[in-house]
Amino acid sequence: MHDLGALSDTAFLIASTIKVLVAFVVTLVVVAMWTLAERRFSAFIQDRLGPNRVGPFGLLQPAADGLKNLLKEESSPGEAAKFYFMLAPMLAIAPAFLLMAVIPWAAPLPTPWGLVDMVIADVPIGILFILAFSSLGVYGLFLAGWSSNNKYAFLGGLRASAQMVSYEVSLGLSLIPVFMLVGNVTLTETVWVQQEGLGIWFAFPLGLAFFLFVIASFAETNRLPFDMPEAEAELVAGYHSEYSSMKFSMFMIGEYAHLLTQSALMATLFFGGWDIPFWQGDDMRVIAPGVVEGAEPAWWKSLLTFFAFAAKTLFFAFVFIWVRWTLPRFRYDQIMDLGWKALLPTSLAFIMLMAASILVLDTLGLPFGLGYGLILTAVNLVAMVLFFWVLDNDRILAGASARREVERRPSEDEAVVVEEPEEPAVPTGAGV
Amino acid sequence: MTFYSLLWWVFAALAFGGGIGMVAGRTPVASLLSLVLTLFSTGVIFILLGAHFIGVVQVIVYAGAIMVLFLFVIMLLNLGHDYQPDLRRAGWIAGASVACGVLAWLIMRTFTHETTLVASGGGMTAAQAVEQHGAVGAVAMPMFNEYVVGFELTSLLLLAAIIGAIVLAKRRI
Numbered sequence: 001m002h003d004l005g006a007l008s009d010t011a012f013l014i015a016s017t018i019k020v021l022v023a024f025v026v027t028l029v030v031v032a033m034w035t036l037a038e039r040r041f042s043a044f045i046q047d048r049l050g051p052n053r054v055g056p057f058g059l060l061q062p063a064a065d066g067l068k069n070l071l072k073e074e075s076s077p078g079e080a081a082k083f084y085f086m087l088a089p090m091l092a093i094a095p096a097f098l099l100m101a102v103i104p105w106a107a108p109l110p111t112p113w114g115l116v117d118m119v120i121a122d123v124p125i126g127i128l129f130i131l132a133f134s135s136l137g138v139y140g141l142f143l144a145g146w147s148s149n150n151k152y153a154f155l156g157g158l159r160a161s162a163q164m165v166s167y168e169v170s171l172g173l174s175l176i177p178v179f180m181l182v183g184n185v186t187l188t189e190t191v192w193v194q195q196e197g198l199g200i201w202f203a204f205p206l207g208l209a210f211f212l213f214v215i216a217s218f219a220e221t222n223r224l225p226f227d228m229p230e231a232e233a234e235l236v237a238g239y240h241s242e243y244s245s246m247k248f249s250m251f252m253i254g255e256y257a258h259l260l261t262q263s264a265l266m267a268t269l270f271f272g273g274w275d276i277p278f279w280q281g282d283d284m285r286v287i288a289p290g291v292v293e294g295a296e297p298a299w300w301k302s303l304l305t306f307f308a309f310a311a312k313t314l315f316f317a318f319v320f321i322w323v324r325w326t327l328p329r330f331r332y333d334q335i336m337d338l339g340w341k342a343l344l345p346t347s348l349a350f351i352m353l354m355a356a357s358i359l360v361l362d363t364l365g366l367p368f369g370l371g372y373g374l375i376l377t378a379v380n381l382v383a384m385v386l387f388f389w390v391l392d393n394d395r396i397l398a399g400a401s402a403r404r405e406v407e408r409r410p411s412e413d414e415a416v417v418v419e420e421p422e423e424p425a426v427p428t429g430a431g432v
Numbered sequence: 433m434t435f436y437s438l439l440w441w442v443f444a445a446l447a448f449g450g451g452i453g454m455v456a457g458r459t460p461v462a463s464l465l466s467l468v469l470t471l472f473s474t475g476v477i478f479i480l481l482g483a484h485f486i487g488v489v490q491v492i493v494y495a496g497a498i499m500v501l502f503l504f505v506i507m508l509l510n511l512g513h514d515y516q517p518d519l520r521r522a523g524w525i526a527g528a529s530v531a532c533g534v535l536a537w538l539i540m541r542t543f544t545h546e547t548t549l550v551a552s553g554g555g556m557t558a559a560q561a562v563e564q565h566g567a568v569g570a571v572a573m574p575m576f577n578e579y580v581v582g583f584e585l586t587s588l589l590l591l592a593a594i595i596g597a598i599v600l601a602k603r604r605i
Binding site: 084123124125128129131132133135136138139142143146154157158161162164165168172179184185 | 461465468472475484485487488489491492495496497500501503504507508562566567568
């Protein structure tokens, strides 16, 4: 127990203002650099060079893009509902930035004026706050599609609302096992239980929940392979077809800010947040203003844990890019099937499984700690093997090409062709 | 006036304005967005009263999920652009007077009756319950202890409603 003194009211106000400004600016800068990273990584994956002309290694490309968008002429469709057309980009960008407020970035920082929490607002409803505001994000997309008065934009908005409603359910349900282990919903508590209470990152005892959360996050942020609302091959650019210059840019910033929040959430909920693995020196939590339980806070610990958090978050940011340039887009009905028929039952079954396991372990009187976590990891491993075995055999999700593959396979085998004489074998090299 | 009461007035005004906008909106989409504003502001007022969980559930369930379903129906039926108001002058006057009457009765009751927020379960106030069980536990404790039968019956009722809706929509499953 270390008492470092609480901040006075004025100091709290100043510290909070600084934290808000820093979080806002850092988010904007990361989003700007992310657009560059996306293009460079996609170039790398597709064996191209990517933007490398503006500044060293193309690092000033985001600045050039921003300037271009600011100076570009703004066009507005004649038949649009003007007020809602203006409102939509704002509604898209605001929730994404608000979410950053509740995510803890680092260990609490001791200052001469008292202990400063490295989270803007440690609200008692933690993760529920994030679910609430990310569910409001859909209004921006829908409104953009509706107010543009353009059928492609309208279809994009329609798809956005259907998809986000479907996947929000699995997103929320995949978090319930986390709540059950933490016994609370605040994010600081989640980090503490992973550090000290259970002593193991939730990605291990709740691996299936992590997997479901990742899939639902991709759908929730409209990223490929789930980017139906803006599928350019079908809908021009989907809900933002009619937008140009800075309004278009706001949709982009909002989308990337949402991605950043989801990456930070994956790191916080399942990979220990700002915890540095295999080191007890950073295991601490604030139990009252200025009072810390566990290890002693120090400025260099705050710095190191911040780097740990940034490294984990940026890794998941990279995964978002990696997946986008690796997987092709799903068909719309496949997305709905996956959401309602695969992810929803799986997440419900997983909640039951975890609740039963926790009940059994508690009844046996096992102490809450590393052994507890390892047993849950074993249970989870079985569940994951089962889940992937079912998913991986074209039983639930068979793409059109996979089904054709299955149909074609018998014709290659001569014994089967004899059994079905009415279907002539496809001659090889016919270019089917 | 403290910062909290300022916030309260702002969101109360927004909720009120949203309510009027919802009734007076010229298109279904405008009405829907006004209703979202009202529900969101009500959620904020719950949080200002210290009922964090109720406030955030209000936003998740009503503003975030149910309203998106409404939206979906409005968009699917394409009610957005040509729309005839279905309330005539007499209907407007009757509806408005009933609403004003209820509002006046509520305001009168608020000022004449002294009420305190008491959560059931040991007669604790809401603030004490939150301190003891956390924002979620304060709601979960009475719900799964004292009122567990009612709670389960309600969920059964909802399940029956869902199955009924499926049967009505799809004769042959």
